[in-house]
Amino acid sequence: MTEKLLTLPVPHVPAGESGVAWLRSTVVRFSNGTEHARRRALTTALLEGVDATTLDELAAQVLPGALDDVAVIAPSYQPHEDITSAADRAVERLVARHGRTETTAARIGLLVQAWAATRAFAGHLTAGNPAPPVPLTRRETAAGVVEVDLTGHPFGHGAHACPGRELATKIAKNMAFRALHHRDEPLLLPNAWDHATAVALQEAGYLAVGTTSFGVSAAHGVPDASGLAEEPTRTLARLLTTLPCPVTADVEAGFSADPGEVAEYVASLGVSGVNLEDGRADHLADPAHQAELVAAVKRRCPGVFVNARVDTHWLGIDATLPEVLTRAEHYLAAGADGIFVPRLPLPDVAAFTATFDAPLNVLAGEPVRRLADLGVRRISTGSQLFRAARAAAVATADALLSPGTRSGAA
Ligand code: HEM
Secondary structure, three states: OHHHHOOOOOOOOOOOOOHHHHHHOOOHHHOOHHHHHHHHHHHHHHHHOOOOOOHHHHHHHHOOOOHHHHHHHHHHOOOOOOOOHHHHHHHHHHHHHHOOOHHHHHHHHHHHHHHHHHHHHHHHHHOOOOOOOOOEEEEEEOOEEEEEEOOOOOOOOHHHOOOOHHHHHHHHHHHHHHHOOOOOOOEEEOEEOOHHHHHHHHHOOOOOEEEOHHHHHHHOOOOOOOOOOHHHHHHHHHHHOOOOOOEEEEOOOOOOOOHHHHHHHHHHHOOOEEEEEOEEOOEEOOHHHHHHHHHHHHHHOOOOEEEEEOOHHHHOOOOOHHHHHHHHHHHHHOOOOEEEOOOOOHHHHHHHHHHOOOOEEEEOOOOHHHHHHOOOOEEEOOOHHHHHHHHHHHHHHHHHHOOOOOOOOO
């Protein structure tokens, strides 16, 4: 039924000479027939060149400096909404700067479409709510305008289906993943080592899923933290971008010492976050160099949550609180979004959270409530699920194959 209704024309909007009326009558969203086809081609061409991890980046590439005006226009954009004089002025400001052309309208329209819907989508992901952020749309029938329920079609369907779906999903997941680090409760993050475990964890209700470099390396027959799991890490991360929840990838030390290469590697994954560790096989990286890696990633993909891992306590090298704080300071100054210190003793956890506002990530082990009370914002399982699954496989094999066990069960 919904699919059929969505093949009907969108409600007619009268031609407008200026302001929001001009915008409405010039954008793809409220056009039909050949005008729609021409404007649709214009809009999809604009989107093709976009490589953005945040709404700000999207705006900078589509119409620089327009985001404040877009926020004013958005509540007046739909034909059933009232047009405010502020919205009219905002459209005219953008027209004065960029010209009264169909391309300018396409650029403004694209950002307006992105603005509210993507933020609403991120809010839904953060709350674990599967309801579509755009619940309905409108179509014209002989009997007048009807509302069409978009349940099951969150990005629409047919000729007007959302051309920003892929980009919007990526940006919304990035926004949601960041928000999950700034709630009252810590983010509980299980780490998967393959697609099947990641899907199972997401389906069990976890709001985000990470990967474990130990598990991924072991599953591919290479040692952890050896820099040999670059391709399996990338393949898994890309596969996991198809999950409905945000995903963060454990990328060891970034698989290169060159900041530009690490940044390109992270950009190629398409995930919402990465763990970047300062441990190197048998020593710790110079914090200034590690900070350069962090800064390069943040410049290249600002929407990706960089969780900078301090390996002092993991490797047992310089495992003191002052060293942790110094390293954390370097990485946060370089733009890191959070700090992960595996095996940080509890008294040092409290000292860390009293020093920095940035989210602290620790390994699961202590009661969640206790860690939450100490100010921990993210608790991850690391390789523990992988180790447990491996042990369970052996125990199950032993149980099934022990003498006297009946064979033949599927
Ligand atoms: C980067 C962000 C986004 C961009 C650039 C974008 C762009 C657009 C554009 C240009 C259209 C009009 C297409 C046409 O009329 O041919 C559209 C339609 C649509 N968008 Fe998006 N959008 C974005 C985010 C979203 C999000 C997050 C949702 C909700 C999950 C969404 C849901 C829809 C729906 C349902 C339609 C179809 C409306 C209808 O058929 O009447 N969009 N989008």
